[in-house]
Every structure is written in C-alpha cells, then in structure tokens.
Amino acid sequence: MSSKGFGYCGLACDYCQDNPNCVGCKKGGCPEKEACKNYQCCTSKNYKYCFECPDFPCEDSILHKLRIRIFCQYIQRYGEEDLKKHLEENYKKGIVYHYQNKHIGDYDQFDTENEIIEFIKNGRK
Known part of the structure; x- marks a missing residue:
C-alpha cells in the first residue's frame, strides 16, 4: 500500500484507480471532496474516521454501501494496519x-x- 492510506469512510485510497494524481482523501486529493458528506x-x-461520529453510520452518504461501511467498522475494531496487511495479502492473491x-x-x-x-x-469465502 502506498502513502494514500484510507479515506474517512474507510475506502482504501491506495487501491483506487480513478485518478492517478490523487494523493488521497485525507490529504485533500479526492476530486469529490466538495460533494462528499463524509469528507465534509x-x-x-476533526474526526479521523466516520466511526468517531455519534451518527455513524449515516445512511445518506457513501456508508449506505455495505462494503464501505464494513471497511470503516473493520478499522475501528482491528485497526488500519490490520486492514492494510490483509488488503496487501489479498491483492497478491489476485x-x-x-x-x-x-x-x-x-x-x-x-x-x-x-x-x-x-x-x-482469509481472502476467500
């Protein structure tokens, strides 16, 4: 994983291919930041992640998507480094x-x- 890290919502910015010049959500690089409720x-x-908010998970945001919400909750439970490690391992598995x-x-x-x-x-069902 490069240095983009995770977005406030739990998205793995390093694996996003939308904008190769993006430096990551938390570094202000997301082109959607003005319209992104989670970013705003x-x-x-001054939250590091959406799960710090008492309204988490807000339904009128990107967190209505199961995968994104679970990635954010995963970081809350197990930490950034654990998710980063598993994403890297899984990426190597294809x-x-x-x-x-x-x-x-x-x-x-x-x-x-x-x-x-x-x-x-586990990288498998």
Whole structure:
C-alpha cells in the first residue's frame, strides 16, 4: 500500500484507480471532496474516521454501501494496519479492490458483514 492510506469512510485510497494524481482523501486529493458528506463532516469535526461520529453510520452518504461501511467498522475494531496487511495479502492473491473503471470489486460480492470480514481476513469465502 502506498502513502494514500484510507479515506474517512474507510475506502482504501491506495487501491483506487480513478485518478492517478490523487494523493488521497485525507490529504485533500479526492476530486469529490466538495460533494462528499463524509469528507465534509470529518474535516469540520476533526474526526479521523466516520466511526468517531455519534451518527455513524449515516445512511445518506457513501456508508449506505455495505462494503464501505464494513471497511470503516473493520478499522475501528482491528485497526488500519490490520486492514492494510490483509488488503496487501489479498491483492497478491489476485483479489481486486476495484475492477478497472468501476467502483466495485471482489469485496462487493457479499451480502453480510460476516462474509466481508471473513473475506478480508482469509481472502476467500
């Protein structure tokens, strides 16, 4: 994982291919930051992650997507380094975070929190 880290919502900025010049959400690099409720909320309240907010998970934001919400909760429970380690291991196994030109990937194929967490930890269903 490069130095982009994770977004406020838990997105893994290092695996996003949308904008190669982006330096990461927390470094102000996201082109959607003006319209992103999560970015605006966290920066105005000095939160490092959305889970610090008493309204987490807010439904009228990107957190309505299961994978994104679970990534944020995963960081809350296990920490950034644990998620980073598993994403790197899974990437080496061929697991794709985002398919080319899409905002979905292998982590989006699940219907429950437990399935996603199991996939993060083990790289398989």
